[in-house]
Amino acid sequence: MSPAHDFVLTTARTVLRIPEATVAPAWLDYLQRNAEHFASCSPRAASAPTLASCEASLRAARDDYEAGRGLRIVGFLRDDESHVLADIGLSNIVRGPFQACHLGYRLDRAHEGRGYMREMLRAVVAHAFESLRLHRIMANYVPTNERSGRVLRSLGFQVEGYARDYLKLDGVWKDHLLTSLVNPDPHFDEGR
Ligand SMILES: CC(C)(COP(=O)(O)OP(=O)(O)OC[C@H]1O[C@@H](n2cnc3c(N)ncnc32)[C@H](O)[C@@H]1OP(=O)(O)O)[C@@H](O)C(=O)NCCC(=O)NCCS
Secondary structure, eight states: OOOGGGOEEEOSSEEEEOOOGGGHHHHHHHHHHTHHHHHTTSOOOSSOOOHHHHHHHHHHHHHHHHTTSOEEEEEEETTBTTSOOEEEEEEEEEOTTTOEEEEEEEEOGGGTTSSHHHHHHHHHHHHHHHTSOOSEEEEEEOTTOHHHHHHHHHTTOEEEEEEEEEEEETTEEEEEEEEEEEOSOTTTTTTO
């Protein structure tokens, strides 16, 4: 596996990286600008984010990647890496007979409705299947989050079930639709 600072995925309009702690001010600005927008899909934080907590979370993302525990990446517009556009995570990576992970994603509200998330997630899904050689990506969403449902459907994720009181978001246990995407390559794990 390449070191975290070499990790990069590029799409037509975006670039995705595991950022250095120097990105913390832009990361903090992204979280503050979107605090209300992200509240309904995030656990209630014990305290508001600070520069120090942002530096720590970026350091933790690099450690997780290097330990093979997960992939937490930050997306930027290709022509402006001074502002954070989105963050995407592959978490709970389980190997053995499961070879699966969970997918999470958030996009700066100011950039909704332009297809950036689909574009970035296509690259992340390709990385999960072709480089990480995972078999299944699971993504779950609150049924009223129609934007999220449309993004997942556009990528081929299929609904597999309905989980009551699945995650405690913004202090409330919320039902979720459970979806997943399975690696279409039947030989993805040959040579492992
Ligand atoms: C969920 C979320 C990422 C969806 O964002 P989004 O902007 O709707 O998704 P995309 O960036 O892929 O944009 C898709 C939209 O852009 C439109 N679009 C415009 N130009 C486009 C282009 N060049 N290519 C593709 N789509 C384009 C599409 O038609 C689509 O609109 P529609 O859903 O009304 O049909 C965003 O609402 C968000 O971050 N919400 C808060 C966090 C959250 O809920 N995360 C998910 C938790 S499960």
